[in-house]
Amino acid sequence: xxxxxxxxxxxxxxxxxxxxxxxxxxxxxxxxxxxxxxxxxxxxxxxxxxxxxxxxxxxxxxxxxxxxxxxxxxxxxxxxxxxxxxxxxxxxxxxxxxxxxxxxxxxxxxxxxxxxxxxxxxxxxxxxxxxxxxxxxxxxxxxxxxxxxxxxxxxxxxxxxxxxxxxxxxxxxxxxxxxxxxxxxxxxxxxxxxxxxxxxxxxxxxxxxxxxxxxxxxxxxxxxxxxxxxxxxxxxxxxxxxxxxxxxxxxxxxxxxxxxxxxxxxxxxxxxxxxxxxxxxxxxxxxxxxxxxxxxxxxxxxxxxxxxxxxxxxxxxxxxxxxxxxxxxxxxxxxxxxxxxx
Numbered sequence: 247x248x249x250x251x252x253x254x255x256x257x258x259x260x261x262x263x264x265x266x267x268x269x270x271x272x273x274x275x276x277x278x279x280x281x282x283x284x285x286x287x288x289x290x291x292x293x294x295x296x297x298x299x300x301x302x303x304x305x306x307x308x309x310x311x312x313x314x315x316x317x318x319x320x321x322x323x324x325x326x327x328x329x330x331x332x333x334x335x336x337x338x339x340x341x342x343x344x345x346x347x348x349x350x351x352x353x354x355x356x357x358x359x360x361x362x363x364x365x366x367x368x369x370x371x372x373x374x375x376x377x378x379x380x381x382x383x384x385x386x387x388x389x390x391x392x393x394x395x396x397x398x399x400x401x402x403x404x405x406x407x408x409x410x411x412x413x414x415x416x417x418x419x420x421x422x423x424x425x426x427x428x429x430x431x432x433x434x435x436x437x438x439x440x441x442x443x444x445x446x447x448x449x450x451x452x453x454x455x456x457x458x459x460x461x462x463x464x465x466x467x468x469x470x471x472x473x474x475x476x477x478x479x480x481x482x483x484x485x486x487x488x489x490x491x492x493x494x495x496x497x498x499x500x501x502x503x504x505x506x507x508x509x510x511x512x513x514x515x516x517x518x519x520x521x522x523x524x525x526x527x528x529x530x531x532x533x534x535x536x537x538x539x540x541x542x543x544x545x546x547x548x549x550x551x552x553x554x555x556x557x558x559x560x561x562x563x564x565x566x567x568x569x570x571x572x573x574x575x576x577x578x579x580x581x582x583x584x585x586x587x588x
Contacts, residue, residue, distance in 0.1 A: 476583065506586075
C-alpha cells in the first residue's frame, strides 16, 4: 500500500542534493564563525570573495588564525536554517508520496466488487501536517570594522580585532591597527549624542555609568591592537631572530622600547616626549588593571605606572578624553616605528 513512500525513502537513502541559498546581509556579506572551541569568533566575508578567493580546502579565522574547511565555518543560526530547509524538502517529498499512496488505495477500494456476503472496505485519508517554515537567520549585529587584505584583496568585517585574512591567512595586523584607531576615535566622538539618548532613556546616572564602561572597553581594544601591530612589524625585520621577543614584551613599555632600540637603533623615547612615554606607560598599566583587577588600583600599578593620582584600593576613572590621548600617542609611535624599519 505504501509503494510510493517506500520508493521515495529508498531514493532518499542514496542521498539527494538540494540547493540552499544562505541569506546575506544588506552589504552582501556572509556570516561566518570560527569552529575552534576556544575562539568561536564571528565575522563576515563578502560573499563574492568567499566564493572566488577562499580556497575550497581551507579558510582562516581572522582573529585566532585557526584553519579549517570552509564548510565548518557556518554559524549555528545558518546550521539550523540549513537543517530546517532540508527537513522541509524531505517532508514535502514524503507528504506527496503519502497522498499518492492514499489516493491509489482509495481508488482500488472503490473499484472492488461489493456483491459478496461480506463486504470489506478500507478507506484512508491523509492530511499533511503543518509545513515546516525555514526562517532565514537574521544578520548578526552590523559589524563595525571592515578590512581588505593587503595580499589578496579579500574583504571581510569583524567586531573588534582582526589579524588574519580569511582567504589567504595573511597577517593583517598593520591595517587592522589603523582601522581600529579610526573606528574607536569616531565612536568616542559620538559620546555627546549617545549621552543625551541614554539620559532620556535611563537617566543621568545610568548614562554616566554606561559611557564610562564603553570608554574603558576601548582601552583593551587599542592596547591589544598596538601590541599585535608591534609584533607583526618586528617579525618583518631581517634581524628579528637575533632579538628574541620574550613573552608579551610589547605590553611592557620599557622592555619593548629597549627591544626596538637594539633592533633598529630607535626606542620609544627617541620618538615620543617624556610626557608621552609616561602617558603610554600609564595607559598600558591601566588597561591591565581594568582587565585583570576590575579597575581597582594596587601598589604594583602605582609603582609601574608612576601614577600618583590614586592610592591602593581606589578605582580607576576613565574618561573619553583619555581614550583619545591613548589613540594619539600610539598612532604617533606606530608611525615612527614603521618609518624606522629598514
